[in-house]
Amino acid sequence: MTNSPAGMGSSTPVNVSKLGYVGFETPDVDRMVDYYTKILDFKLVERSETQAFLTTNFDHHSIVIEKGDVNPRSFVGYEIWEDISDAQRRLKEAGYDVERRTDIAPSTPDVLIVEEPSTGIPLHLYDAQSGSGIDGYTPIRPTKLGHVAAFVPDLKPLQDFYQGLLGFKWADTIGDFFVFLRCNSDHHAANFMASKVKRSLHHIAYEMRDVNHLQTMIDHLAKNGYQLDWGPGRHGPGHNLFTYHKDPDGNNIELFTQLDVIHDESKGYWEPRPWHNDFPQYPKTWEVDVMTINSWGPINPALMEH
Structure with a gap:
């Protein structure tokens, strides 16, 4: 790696x-x-x-x-x-x-x-998009497209490509099969899971402002017949709160908040948060265990199969 x-x-x-x-x-x-x-x-x-x-x-x-x-x-x-x-x-x-x-x-x-x-x-x-014409705030809508995770046959070529060609920076790795890469202060914009059999999307993630915003959206999902497949929980890498559900085509959709950020590139560690295990919290290779996948405990095996 x-x-x-x-x-x-x-x-x-x-x-x-x-x-x-x-x-x-x-x-x-x-x-x-x-x-x-x-x-x-x-x-x-x-x-x-x-x-x-x-x-x-x-x-x-x-x-x-x-x-x-x-x-x-x-x-x-x-x-x-x-x-x-x-x-x-x-x-x-x-x-x-x-x-x-x-x-x-x-x-x-x-x-x-x-x-x-x-x-x-x-x-x-x-280099730029034209404007959307949005001129107001809504209580439900996610703040932005956060990241995209995909299955790939081999991590090293992807990581070399994103870092060497597109200027991404390494954020974290789980074991030898799941890498997180960033292109700005957010913990990750792209992450890849090595798989010999699966291809395409692992999940797509949208950012919510805070825990209250996330809860509002979950209640809205439930009211409209969309139930969670996993979460709420807290990941290790990135430390974001998360939920997962499926869209009408069966794609995994993550809604998250509290993702780690780097505000000072010269220091190279994530802005300290009370739930961090390391102080300071630098990018690292995480052990493959329940606390890494979800520090709150339960995991969804289907989302971790590769």
């Missing part, structure tokens, strides 16, 4: 600044739009017969729903904090095929596309 950035020859990694959006393919676009708008309270920004753009915040979209087979991680978009042409040059210098397109979405007129190694998932790199 490589827990430090991999090299890109003489090139400097692209400066990814945040997770922007995720693409979902589904056989029933209407059903998924209803789930996101009526259950999770996302705003529908644009819609066609085969595609829908939805958001939680000021960006044009956080989720893109497209007509197709069930595929909950058909592409992932990351915002970069630099010039698109410069990023394109460095990606090519590093030996990666890069496509530049202007027709990806109405809000992102200039996008670089590079494939994630070993999975072939297209990654969209862009």
Whole structure:
């Protein structure tokens, strides 16, 4: 396991600044739009017969729903904090095929596309989105798309790619099979679980403001017939409070709050919290045990199978 950035020859990694959006393919676009708008309270920004753009915040979209087979991680978009042409040059210098397109979405007129190694998932790199038009606060809606977790055949190529090419930083690892990576002060924006048999999505996560916001959403889920598969609980890596339920296509959806953050990069440890076991709490490799998965106790074996 490589827990430090991999090299890109003489090139400097692209400066990814945040997770922007995720693409979902589904056989029933209407059903998924209803789930996101009526259950999770996302705003529908644009819609066609085969595609829908939805958001939680000021960006044009956080989720893109497209007509197709069930595929909950058909592409992932990351915002970069630099010039698109410069990023394109460095990606090519590093030996990666890069496509530049202007027709990806109405809000992102200039996008670089590079494939994630070993999975072939297209990654969209862009410098900004147009606005969503959201002009008010709602008591239910999540604050943002937080992170995406996926099954992959081998962790090392993915970790080397994200750290060496996209500038992510190592946040934590569980055993030798689950790695957490960050692109800003949040504990993780991407995490990967090694699996010889499973592919695609492990879960997608949306941030809630605080415990009261999370409780309000759980009550809203229950009122609309969505029951929890796991949680509430507290993870070890990231120390976030969590719940998991399934969307209409059976994808695992995490709602979380209290995720660890690094406010001072020069110190390199997570902002101290009373529930931390180490002081200071640095990134580390965690033992594979119940306290790591959920310090409150119960685990869901199905979500930990790999």
